[in-house]
Amino acid sequence: MQTLRTDTTMSADSLRPASREDNRPVAIDIRDLSLTFRTADAPVTALSNVDLQIRAGEFVSLIGPSGCGKTTLMRVMADLARPTSGHITVNGLSPEQARLARAYGYVFQAPALYPWRSVRRNLMLPLEIMGVPASEREARAARYLEMVGLKDFANKFPWQLSGGMQQRVSIARALSFEPKLLLMDEPFGALDEITRDHLNEQLLRLWEQTQKTVIFVTHSIPEAVFLSSRIVVMSPRPGRILEVIDCNLPPDRTLDVRETPEFLTIAHRVRVALRAGHSYDD
Amino acid sequence: MRLSNSRWLPVMVVLAAIILIWYVGAVWLNAGLVEQRLEQTGKEATAAEFAHIAFSLDRPVLPAPHQVAREFYESVFTRDITSPRSLVYHAEITGSATLVGFALGTLLGILLAVGIVSWRTLDRSLLPWIIASQTIPILAIAPMIIVVLGNIGLTGLMPKAVISMYLCFFPITIGMVKGLRSPDPLQLDLMRTYSATRGQVFRKLRWPASVAFLFTSLKVAIAISLVGAIVGELPTGAQGGLGARLLSGSYYGQTVQIWAALFMAALLGMVLVALVGVVERLTLRRMGAKP
CATH class of the missing domain: 3.40.50.300 (P-loop containing nucleotide triphosphate hydrolases)
Known part of the structure; x- marks a missing residue:
């Protein structure tokens, strides 16, 4: 199983990269x-x-x-x-x-949420596939739902959300396994x-x-x-x-x-x- | 209150119309028998007397609804349910064969669908045979199945269940193949970006996506399964079961008994379909279906 990076969050005040002449x-x-x-x-x-x-x-x-x-x-x-x-x-x-x-995490044009899963369980889908332990899955789902401002909707099903909310869930889902690259x-x-x-x-x-x-x-x-x-x-x-x-x-x-x-x-x-x-x- | 009225009223109107037509039909179809009897006794009859005789014949061509209702009531409620004269006894025999056949058919149907969806070779090689199997008249093949299974020592419930299975796996296979293939390309691409295994794609996407399809098929299948069990009872000279009851009724011209058994079969079918419906609603609600 792939080990997951957990060190991605950096302080907000760190400097943005200058695009060309840096050596990243x-x-x-x-x-x-x-x-x-x-x-x-x-x-x-x-x-x-x-x-x-x-x-x-x-x-x-x-x-x-x-x-x-x-x-x-x-x-x-x-x-x-x-x-x-x-x-x-x-x-x-x-x-x-x-x-x-x-x-990488991929966010599609449509939210592509699985309608039989609640918002929280949609978020945990990639984590289940990647073999993240259950307690960690719950923690990540909570953290990234909070980040996209949907923690009160964790147990709703996709059809109960507006289009914008659904797309936020799909972004949180792409972030949940903490890839370095977001497509x-x-x-x-x-x-x-x-x-x-x-x-x-x-x-x-x-x-x-x-x-x-x-x-x-x-x-x-x-x-x-x-x-x-x-x-x-x-x-x-x-x-x-x-x-x-x-x-x-x-x-x-x-x-x-x-x-x-x-x-x-x-x-x-x-x-x-x-x-x-x-x-x-x- | 008004809502329930508006829902039940049309059903009741249709029911009343059917009963009316039935009574008219009973007079018309039994007219010959009534005239015979009047001739024998040398009596004249008014229209009301004529109808009265038509509705109370022992072996009418078409029994009146109240005759069937009385026979149904007596053979369900007034007799010991372990007696072969009780319809509950026969319904239980047919019902258990139906349920066993339904369970086997569901299992077979799902396994075939999984195979067809997972391996292209099976898709090409199996599907024509599955379709061909359904073109064989069940009435022709049922006695063969019973003879063959009887030879290897399977009698009683199993041969009937096998016939049920033979009939009811088909809609399940077709429905499940459709359901397992129902995820859209986006949902599949998503799995690919997670580099999910085939097993994971199946468990977390294809299977849950197919559940709604499965239940639609199950409702069709359980009704067919009941037909299969009844057909399985016809050629065997079985002692119990609704099929046996129908057959013995027709041997002895007991039309009232036949009609009562038919109603029992219809009732059993409705109850079984309704049960599947209840399980469906509970399952789909848990899977987030809109109420």
Whole structure:
């Protein structure tokens, strides 16, 4: 059985990493990666010659229109899809080894809670699978439900929760086994804007507290700029990386930062990059 | 109060209509017998007298509802339940064969479904045979089963239970295969990200996902199981059981007795299905189903 890290929580006031010139280890290293889906009529190139290095502790957003391969790229990192060519390592391991070592927590677009389990038992699902002892499972479930503000809902069933609450449970579930790496595939895509803003703030605090590496797929520019330390702009047909934009807003930012010139400048750069990807499309 | 009224009223209206049609039918179908009797005695009869005779024949073509009700009441409540003249005695015999057959069929049905879902070879090789098994008329194969099992020393309850099992495993297999395959790709991907073993995926995802499907199948299966047990009693000349009661009734033209036994079978079936329903509700509530 895999031993679990328990030392992830660090003090909130520890400094955020500067994204480029630090010497943290590389968490994800992708070189010349391509992936082609074979379909009935013609092969579809989902990813074409992708190069990307992500350091431990970074918050990297993948942004782009539908079909740009951002979800596919994340699924490759998670060993849910196999690349056709190129190299990728996750924490220095192949994606499959990393998956077997339970190196990452994955948050899907939908909460994917099991309807027959209460919130608490949904949280304990990965812990049961990984062989964590029962008392520790209970403690972790309590701790992470508290963290996402749902400790009063522990014994409710998923259908008794709103969509936003369900997604918070799924985030707590991904955190519960304390992976160093969090892969989040449009986790707030289906939520209303108010809930989304609220969860964005919570996620930012969480990232600052835990110093995890987060890869975050979105197609919302404000969301990406608000959360990220770097933004990877992708474009479709074939899916590729257009531009990587640094994004170093102050660590203690709140949603108000979205009114500042710095924020708007970065958002503008992202928008321009996205538009460049689309110009020869239609 | 009004709610329960609105629920029971339609049922009662239908019941009243059935009873009315039944009485009319009894007069119509028994008319020949009534005329015969009137001829023998040389009497004339008014319409009311005619109907009265039609409703009180010993061996009517179609007994009147109250005749069946009286026979049912007498053979259930006024006789020693260990006597072969008691319907409770026969219901108990058929009921125990039904339950044993149902238990065996459930076990077989689930095992086959697990096999089919787990091994692709079984999916391809087994499913056609399972479907073919259900196309064989049970009335034709039941005597064979009884003869074969009798030869290896199995008599009494077991052959009937085997016939029940033969009939009732099918809906369970089909329902469970569907249920075990019901988890969506996202739920399966989640398990993959935890690098769960196949056994864990089965226990923690496929099995609980299939429970609702299982109960739907069980309700169908237990009703079929009862039919299987009754059919199993027909070709054997069995001494006890609702099937035996039906058969002896038809030998001796005891139509009232046949109808009473039929009602007992229907009642038994409803009780069994209702029991499965109760277990279903309790189980699904514990598994967080919406009330």
